[in-house]
Amino acid sequence: MNKRLVAALGTVVLGGAVIAGLGTYVASAKNDSRVLAATPAGTMETPQGKLPHYTLEMAAYPDSMAGSHGKDGGVHADWVTYGPVTNFQVPAHSAITITIKQYDSGARLNNDFFATVHGTIDGTATINGVAVKSVDPEAVGHTFTVHGLADAKSSLFVSVPLPAVPDEKLPPTGYTTNPTTVTFTFITGDAGDYVWNCEYPCGDGTTARFGGPMSTQGYMAGNFHVVNA
Amino acid sequence: MTTVLDHPTSAPGNSAMKRPLIERLNVFTAFGLGIISAIVFWYLARTFLPENTEGSFIKTRLDAVTIIAMLGWFFGFMTGIGALIGPFRWLLGKDLDHDESMFYAGKDQGIKRYFRYTTDHKVVGIQYLVITIIIFFVGGTLAMLIRMNLGHAGGGWLQPQTYNAIVGTHGIVMIVGTIIMITGPFGNFIMPIMIGARDMAFPRLNALSFWLIVAAIPPMLSSFFFGGISTGWSAYAPLASQAPPGMDGYIMFIVIFAISTMVAGANITTTVVKMRAKGMTWNRTPIFIYGVVASVALALPVFPLFFLSQVMSAMDRAVGSTFYDVRGGGSGWLYENLFWIMGHPEVYVILIPAVAALMEMAPVFTRRPLFSFNTAIMGIAGISGLSILVWAHHMYVTGWAPLLNGPFMLTTELISIPTGMLFLVLIGTLWRGRLWMTMPTASIYALLWNFMIGGITGIYLSDVPVDGALHGSMFVTAHFHYTLMGAGLTGALASLVFWFPKMTGRMFDRRLSWIAFWLVQIGFNVAFIGMFLVGLAGQPRRVDAYAALFNQGNSVTTMAAYSIMAGMLVLLYGVISSWTNGAIAPMNPWFAKTLDWTVPNPVPLENFEVLPVVTSDPYGYGKAQS
Ligand code: HEM
Ligand SMILES: [Cu+2]
Ligand SMILES: [Cu+2]
Numbered sequence: 001m002n003k004r005l006v007a008a009l010g011t012v013v014l015g016g017a018v019i020a021g022l023g024t025y026v027a028s029a030k031n032d033s034r035v036l037a038a039t040p041a042g043t044m045e046t047p048q049g050k051l052p053h054y055t056l057e058m059a060a061y062p063d064s065m066a067g068s069h070g071k072d073g074g075v076h077a078d079w080v081t082y083g084p085v086t087n088f089q090v091p092a093h094s095a096i097t098i099t100i101k102q103y104d105s106g107a108r109l110n111n112d113f114f115a116t117v118h119g120t121i122d123g124t125a126t127i128n129g130v131a132v133k134s135v136d137p138e139a140v141g142h143t144f145t146v147h148g149l150a151d152a153k154s155s156l157f158v159s160v161p162l163p164a165v166p167d168e169k170l171p172p173t174g175y176t177t178n179p180t181t182v183t184f185t186f187i188t189g190d191a192g193d194y195v196w197n198c199e200y201p202c203g204d205g206t207t208a209r210f211g212g213p214m215s216t217q218g219y220m221a222g223n224f225h226v227v228n229a
Numbered sequence: 230m231t232t233v234l235d236h237p238t239s240a241p242g243n244s245a246m247k248r249p250l251i252e253r254l255n256v257f258t259a260f261g262l263g264i265i266s267a268i269v270f271w272y273l274a275r276t277f278l279p280e281n282t283e284g285s286f287i288k289t290r291l292d293a294v295t296i297i298a299m300l301g302w303f304f305g306f307m308t309g310i311g312a313l314i315g316p317f318r319w320l321l322g323k324d325l326d327h328d329e330s331m332f333y334a335g336k337d338q339g340i341k342r343y344f345r346y347t348t349d350h351k352v353v354g355i356q357y358l359v360i361t362i363i364i365f366f367v368g369g370t371l372a373m374l375i376r377m378n379l380g381h382a383g384g385g386w387l388q389p390q391t392y393n394a395i396v397g398t399h400g401i402v403m404i405v406g407t408i409i410m411i412t413g414p415f416g417n418f419i420m421p422i423m424i425g426a427r428d429m430a431f432p433r434l435n436a437l438s439f440w441l442i443v444a445a446i447p448p449m450l451s452s453f454f455f456g457g458i459s460t461g462w463s464a465y466a467p468l469a470s471q472a473p474p475g476m477d478g479y480i481m482f483i484v485i486f487a488i489s490t491m492v493a494g495a496n497i498t499t500t501v502v503k504m505r506a507k508g509m510t511w512n513r514t515p516i517f518i519y520g521v522v523a524s525v526a527l528a529l530p531v532f533p534l535f536f537l538s539q540v541m542s543a544m545d546r547a548v549g550s551t552f553y554d555v556r557g558g559g560s561g562w563l564y565e566n567l568f569w570i571m572g573h574p575e576v577y578v579i580l581i582p583a584v585a586a587l588m589e590m591a592p593v594f595t596r597r598p599l600f601s602f603n604t605a606i607m608g609i610a611g612i613s614g615l616s617i618l619v620w621a622h623h624m625y626v627t628g629w630a631p632l633l634n635g636p637f638m639l640t641t642e643l644i645s646i647p648t649g650m651l652f653l654v655l656i657g658t659l660w661r662g663r664l665w666m667t668m669p670t671a672s673i674y675a676l677l678w679n680f681m682i683g684g685i686t687g688i689y690l691s692d693v694p695v696d697g698a699l700h701g702s703m704f705v706t707a708h709f710h711y712t713l714m715g716a717g718l719t720g721a722l723a724s725l726v727f728w729f730p731k732m733t734g735r736m737f738d739r740r741l742s743w744i745a746f747w748l749v750q751i752g753f754n755v756a757f758i759g760m761f762l763v764g765l766a767g768q769p770r771r772v773d774a775y776a777a778l779f780n781q782g783n784s785v786t787t788m789a790a791y792s793i794m795a796g797m798l799v800l801l802y803g804v805i806s807s808w809t810n811g812a813i814a815p816m817n818p819w820f821a822k823t824l825d826w827t828v829p830n831p832v833p834l835e836n837f838e839v840l841p842v843v844t845s846d847p848y849g850y851g852k853a854q855s
Contacts, residue, residue: 207459211473
């Protein structure tokens with residue numbers, strides 16, 4: 001073959017390699033891909049009949065000293081974060097009970113919609129043992145909001161507010177020993193990949209407080225996989 | 230003037246002991262001084278600027294420090310390249326003498342003149358060509374990262390904020406690349422020769438406009454390390470006011486680039502108005518010249534607004550003014566208006582020279598006169614005039630002045646009339662011509678096809694109710710890629726192949742030009758038709774993840790994007806290999822009739838030994854040959 005054509009092909013390969021290398025480098029900056037799978041907990045009586053039951057436990061922290069960022073808090077020790085990780089996996093067509101320990105303070109939501117519980121059985125969540133349908137939008141710490149269209153057919157939307165821990169209950173250093181416990185149960189549909197994020201602007205001050213941890217997976221957002229059991 | 234040619238090479242070198250300052254400055258001293266002065270400014274700002282006021286809703290200190298450091302870079306770089314020597318000497322009342330001017334023009338300096346503040350328009354043209362290639366390489370790499378992330382549903386390959394930064398930077402880098410891609414290399418190298426002039430009207434401003442662009446790029450690229458620009462290329466306030474310090478890099482980039490554009494615009498306009506060869510009446514002035522002048526003349530009144538919009542954005546961030554902040558009496562609509570009053574004319578700043586360049590080539594490759602020269606000029610003038618009256622079609626859904634939506638819809642749709650004239654001229658010239666099939670010839674067809682799709686989808690978008698559904702979707706992204714890339718870039722790549730022989734003295738490898746053409750054009754059409762489809766189905770633009778129902782269109786687009794990438798890399802290799810050892814080009818390889826083809830290769834320093842006199846229009850190919 002003509003020498004020039006070979007060299008041109010070489011340029012294409014070289015250029016592709018540059019882009020692949022750069023891409024790998026940029027993509028590697030994302031947080032760990034560890035996934036927490038739900039734990040089986042027998043069966044549960046639901047409005048859709050008797051379904052397999054699974055549980056997940058997680059927490060919302062005022063900084064990154066807990067969660068998956070390591071002992072020193074990682075690159076952004078002061079960012080708010082969910083923990084222990086931010087990617088979750090649950091079985092399809094099952095009842096899922098999630099328990100979240102909320103350690104953080106908070107303030108006003110941008111949108112009251114997220115002060116209401118959506119997508120759970122009965123539309124309720126229990127907060128420190130009390131069943132509620134919504135909380136005060138003036139004092140929300142974070143929300144746990146799963147959403148998305150996995151494909152053209154199935155969709156999932158579950159959103160639960162985590163009330164703020166009142167300032168007077170927050171110790172000057174360290175975490176409160178008395179976090180708010182939020183529990184809710186919902187039913188999954190077909191398998192699919194969804195995302196979840198927090199809808200309370202708890203970011204780092206940039207982009208109307210939707211920047212930093214709010215725009216970075218591994219803090220206030222992550223993946224939510226529904227898989228066939 | 231031949232005395233200039235024979236002038237003994239006395240100036241550089243005769244005082245080897247102590248080389249004057251002007252000879253010691255180059256791109257390396259510029260980068261060195263720029264970096265040092267950025268660090269010094271940064272340190273001083275950090276030390277002396279007051280802390281943020283406790284409790285105030287705007288935190289300005291970090292941005293003030295960032296902007297001051299970037300200003301330090303800018304002043305250091307421009308000093309280091311030698312931009313201040315001329316003005317300084319002028320202030321002292323001792324302007325440059327003849328030898329110094331000759332040094333500035335790059336006489337007898339070989340390759341070194343490309344790394345200096347050289348005033349020869351041909352050197353500046355080559356410099357622009359190289360910087361355009363670099364800009365497209367950077368922008369293209371970012372584009373491929375975008376497409377890789379969008380290769381499958383759900384996102385997650387790049388962080389959302391990283392993704393947004395990449396999209397925004399790709400956008401603005403490519404916009405700047407397309408703005409300069411024709412008026413920069415070909416407007417500088419070819420245009421003065423084409424009108425029979427020895428140089429530009431203001432050679433030093435020419436060097437200034439180029440080196441300003443070089444100074445502008447590092448602040449932009451640095452933004453990746455300071456949180457990036459999460460706003461898209463249009464940097465709407467108040468989102469921009471809240472963005473991390475990376476935004477300051479964007480602001481600096483635009484501010485410096487806008488100065489460069491204004492300087493270049495004044496220079497090119499003056500050159501064409503004042504320095505055309507004897508006998509080159511407006512009727513005998515080639516259409517490419519009209520395209521270049523329309524482009525820069527359109528940029529002249531609107532780029533100051535772009536400049537201003539960013540200065541105000543910088544002030545909102547760094548000194549707590551509230552031009553765009555409702556809490557302080559400002560308005561986000563102010564930004565949007567300033568931006569789009571620049572933004573829409575700017576798209577024609579990009580388009581017009583590309584179409585005009587292809588109009589210049591059409592007669593050459595069909596061997597017949599340009600079909601209706603006057604229609605072409607009316608088209609260019611009509612587009613330029615109307616383009617400053619349509620900006621709010623970008624703002625239909627923002628809620629600003631709903632009563633004006635109708636009138637803006639009307640002006641926008643009226644643009645299709647002068648646009649149609651340009652189509653008519655190209656088609657009329659091709660009609661029944663005997664075609665000489667080269668890559669530039671094929672590019673004329675590609676432009677007609679791509680710009681038809683781009684223009685018609687533009688008319689959809691200008692329809693207020695339709696835009697309500699399509700605004701903010703990938704449909705818009707596909708529309709403007711059809712115009713900017715399908716039409717604009719196609720014209721620029723054809724110009725590269727067409728004028729390569731004059732600029733480098735070598736022919737562009739024919740086979741490589743064809744391979745690149747097909748890879749780019751096929752890849753482009755597949756990629757962006759796919760994007761139209763997902764846009765119509767509702768996929769939003771500037772979002773890192775999408776639902777599975779958009780899978781198909783996106784994977785098609787991503788695969789086709791690799792074809793574009795391959796084509797552009799083949800072209801890049803074609804440039805390098807043809808430049809270094811392509812076939813030696815004859816003086817007039819295309820047998821064209823404009824003045825640029827009457828000068829020998831390499832073009833002598835002062836272009837013409839004897840200034841030409843023009844006696845006819847440049848399209849006298851007659852009917853005999855066809
Ligand atoms: C017949 C001619 C054209 C018409 C009627 C037209 C109309 C429009 C309209 C209404 C929009 C706004 C869409 C929206 O944001 O919802 C738009 C966007 C855009 N158009 Fe065109 N257009 C035309 C030609 C062009 C040309 C020739 C170019 C460039 C060379 C161009 C570049 C753009 C760009 C860059 C945007 C998007 C800006 C952004 O939001 O990022 N258009 N066009
Ligand atoms: Cu949060
Ligand atoms: Cu427009």
